[in-house]
Amino acid sequence: MNYSVYFIRRVAASLITVLVVVSVVFVILRLVPGEPAQLIVGLEAPEERLQEVRALLGLDRPILLQYVQWLKDLCCGNFGVSLRSHESVLSLLADRIHVTFWLAAFSLIISMMIACPLGILSALRPWSWLDFFGLLIAQLGLAVPSFWLGILLMLAFSVKLQCFPLLGYVEFSENPLEWLRHLALPAFSLGFIRAAILTRMIRISLLEELEKDYVIVARAKGLKESGVIAHHALRNALLPVVTIAGMQFGYLLGGAIIIEQIFALPGIGRLLLGAISGRDFAVVQGVTAFLAIVFSMLHLLVDLLYGFLNPRISLSP
Numbered sequence: 001m002n003y004s005v006y007f008i009r010r011v012a013a014s015l016i017t018v019l020v021v022v023s024v025v026f027v028i029l030r031l032v033p034g035e036p037a038q039l040i041v042g043l044e045a046p047e048e049r050l051q052e053v054r055a056l057l058g059l060d061r062p063i064l065l066q067y068v069q070w071l072k073d074l075c076c077g078n079f080g081v082s083l084r085s086h087e088s089v090l091s092l093l094a095d096r097i098h099v100t101f102w103l104a105a106f107s108l109i110i111s112m113m114i115a116c117p118l119g120i121l122s123a124l125r126p127w128s129w130l131d132f133f134g135l136l137i138a139q140l141g142l143a144v145p146s147f148w149l150g151i152l153l154m155l156a157f158s159v160k161l162q163c164f165p166l167l168g169y170v171e172f173s174e175n176p177l178e179w180l181r182h183l184a185l186p187a188f189s190l191g192f193i194r195a196a197i198l199t200r201m202i203r204i205s206l207l208e209e210l211e212k213d214y215v216i217v218a219r220a221k222g223l224k225e226s227g228v229i230a231h232h233a234l235r236n237a238l239l240p241v242v243t244i245a246g247m248q249f250g251y252l253l254g255g256a257i258i259i260e261q262i263f264a265l266p267g268i269g270r271l272l273l274g275a276i277s278g279r280d281f282a283v284v285q286g287v288t289a290f291l292a293i294v295f296s297m298l299h300l301l302v303d304l305l306y307g308f309l310n311p312r313i314s315l316s317p
Contacts, residue, residue: 007304010300010303010304011300014296014297014299014300015296017292017296017299018289018292018293018296019071021288021289021292022070022071022074022285022288022289022292023067025284025285025288025289026067026070026285029281029284029285030063032279032281036057036059036083036279036281036282057083070285074289077090078090079093079285079286079287079289079290080282080283080285080286081282082275082280082282082283083280083281083282083283084278084280089282089283089286089287089290090286092271092283092287093268093271093286093287093290095266096266096267096268096270096271097267097268099169099260099265099266099267099268100253100256100260100267100268100269101253102183103183103186103187103190103252103256103259103260103265103267104190104249104252104253104256105249106183106184106187106191107186107187107188107190107191107194107252107256108191108194108245108248108249108252109191110187110188110191110192110195111191111192111193111194111195111198111248112195112198112245114137114191114192114195114198114199115194115195115196115197115198115199115201115202116198116202118133118134118137118138118195118199118202118203119134119198119199119200119201119202119203119206120202120203120206120234121134122134122135122199122203123202123203123204123206123207123210123237124206124229126207131203134199134203135200135203137195137196137199138195138196138197138199138200139196140196141192141193141194141195141196141197141199142193142196142197144192144193145193146189146190146192146193146258146259147189147258147259147262149188149189149192149193150185150186150189150258150259150262150263151262153185153188153189154166154185154262154263157185158185164181164182164184164185165178165181165182167263167264168182168263168264168265169182169183169264169265169266170182182263182265183265185263186256186259186260186262186263186265189259190252190255190256190259194248194251194252197244197248198241198244198245198248201240201241201244202237202238202241205237205238205239205240205241206233206234206237208237209232209233209234209236209237210229210233212233214232215228215232215233218232239306240306242302242305242306243302243303243306246298246299246301246302246305247298247299247302249298250294250295250298250299251295253268253291253294253295253298254268254269254291254294254295255269256268256269257269257270257272257273260273261273268287268290268291271283271287272284272287272288275287
């Protein structure tokens with residue numbers, strides 16, 4: 001199968017994934033007890049007012065027609081309007097996406113800074129104390145919840161040592177240094193957990209490459225060990241890490257809800273949590289659809305990039 005067919009299949013799979021996610025969210029929100037129109041007008045509102053709001057929101061139409069209209073709005077870039085603030089979901093996302101993006105980006109950078117040296121050293125010195133140290137860090141990262149680590153960091157560095165701010169967020173345009181300090185602890189809380197996954201991935205991938213024939217041949221030709229590792233084994237070993245890192249970035253965008261709440265960061269996760277607690281189903285629906293689209297696009301880009309960088313892999317599904 002050539003790359004064009006592979007591209008079309010991956011795009012189709014991503015579209016199907018987004019469709020399934022937004023459909024499931026649509027159905028679940030319709031099954032949850034409580035009516036959006038009742039939340040807007042209040043419990044004491046007359047029936048005529050309730051019917052008027054239902055018609056305004058399109059909730060008086062059959063479920064199938066509501067679903068079709070929802071898909072049409074998504075295709076036109078309309079993610080809905082908040083039932084409480086009456087702002088468009090897209091404008092709410094635009095006000096908060098930069099916070100979540102930079103939190104996810106810094107978390108991924110921190111995870112790579114931890115995982116790359118640990119994973120490489122563990123693979124180059126298998127079953128040594130370096131290897132056991134790397135495996136210990138990886139195991140700790142897998143066992144420790146990010147919110148628990150965030151609370152510990154907050155108590156240690158914000159409350160006791162007072163090196164970092166406790167809560168809140170400062171825009172980069174106001175004070176770049178304070179902006180970075182406010183993101184440091186939450187980014188490390190998320191990045192340490194992701195570093196565990198990447199460390200194990202790098203270690204396993206590099207160990208496999210070091211046992212392959214081309215590495216043995218390169219060593220037999222008298223090439224320096226550092227050159228064999230850097231220019232041959234490591235280059236190929238890091239290719240699968242591209243896929244994992246891209247997926248981790250997608251997870252970080254959608255998985256920072258609790259961390260944003262703990263550190264009072266005005267990001268997408270906190271917006272979603274507030275909408276769920278406030279039963280603002282339009283915001284929940286719109287934000288979930290947005291995250292599904294972003295995650296599917298990231299996954300698609302990573303798949304296409306990996307297939308382009310490593311043409312030796314099979315492009316079959």
